Amino acid sequence: MLILDVTEVKGESQELNEVKEKHQEKSSSSSDTEKNVSQKRADAKGSFSCSQCGKRFTRKGHLEVHMVIHTGERPYTCPQCAKSFTCKGSLKDHFRIHTGERPFTCPQCEKSFTNSGGLKRHVRIHTGERPFTCRQCAKSFPSSGELKRHIRIHSHTGAKPFVCPQCGKRFIHRGHLNDHLRIHTGEKPYTCTHCGKCFTHQAKTLKRRTRMHPDENPFTCPQCGKSFLHKGHLNDHLRVHTGEKPFTCPHCGRSFSHKAYFHVHLRIHTGEKPFVCPQCGKRFIHRGHLNDHLRIHTGEKPYTCTHCGKCFTHQASLSWHMRTHPEETLKRRTRIFSQQMALRALEIAEFCLLPVPYTSTT
Template sequence: MGVTDTSTMKKEDAAEQRDLMELEETTVSVCPRCGKRLGSKEQLVKHIRIHTGEKPFTCVQCGKGFTLNRYLKIHVRTHTGDKPFTCIQCGKSFTQKITLENHMRTHTGVKPFTCIQCGKSFGQKKTLDVHMRIHTGEKPYECVQCGKCFTQKKHLEVHMRIHTGERPYACVQCGKSFTKKKNLEEHMRIHTGEKTFTCPQCGKCFTLNRCLKIHMRTHT
């Protein structure tokens, strides 16, 4: 093969490469809001809903809207009770595959999400996100009654019972009610006689940890 032929082939290869790049550019759509590149116009249409807030897929049961049809299908399972993803270890079932994957880590012990501040690891990213607030001091959940802030929504919900007077945990023995489940569990030991907290000095047992702490002062 001569020098001329080789040069011609290189030019043809370069031209073909340019054609492929131009074709790729025509198949990639760019979001005008954030500049994200999507693989197709269909993907761009779906992505745009993040910015517009459009939710064209509506649940006929409760009226809740979703940006994508697959999100609606997952949501509908909360009404039907369908849980197609089952743990082979314990048999527990879930509505989403990702929830099953997160659950499996309780069996495997894998904790892929690590705090860069203290090195503590977690099985789920959302648990790490909550943990990070210890370091950042962020408390995004604020009580509308008194302004007190909390790192987790569930802590705010428990706190709100102070204002509402709600006591959802009732003792089946005497009817006394509590705002927290753990308070009910502690109370139940009065009826059962269970004493789980033992003094390491003298062996005396107590129903509550705080009672043990008070007792320990007699040894110091």
């Protein structure tokens, strides 16, 4: 079975999001002049209206493509994995996952994609373009999918519309629910091609291949020798050595090496807190902060003192507690003293290596 790129494998709603995004992009990028021309064409040729939502199209074919959003029809099926699609072009793009073909390459960083839509969304990382805007808070996003996920923050349902029929657990994304359902079914569809071990999640399969079978990763870092399955991952890693930080905050000027870190930082300025506690409704900027908070409700205390066995909810609380033990305090002081002595020895060594100034005796 072929190992798929985790960044390429999308949820079931990805294709419909792309169809919607194409329509939204056309409407948002058109000028008033273009709109007038389109209206004249519609008047001349006759317009085609969607009976479900009233959206109008100048061509019948465009209306038919749009209608699959409402009907859910998927007549085109992949012969390799049986996944179905709404249009032939989407099937063609999907099939490249199996063949490994990535014909669309970013001119800036050379990262490649299986379809033009993926490249277009990626290029916005470099251009900073964010054409999709939230009507409630005016925050903008580079893709319609990100806007859709953001809008759930404003909903009154806790932004978790997908419910597990087995245990009632709720999820923000349908893909997360699908992953969770495998806990109940025991399904492990992702297999490592090198050792045969099976996994429930695509990310775990890719992680195992990267860590356990590094010889099969074709892209190697010239600095440290670490290897990667995809060139884009190597490019991200290289910033560790170069110090490059291409993602800059427009509010405070702070720069970041990775897009994910940049987006998390932006929440400090926007006040966005997308992670909601299902118990008390408290919101958090980071998922990790929510996980820590949830232990207040569950009573879980995973951090245990090795000296007295006392348990704590947070790692920081354990660290402070450890200082109450004399032996731990002694270890800490010894470690600090050793570091100070090492620094002093380095200063002396540097001083001894300084050139001796020449003094004339005549």
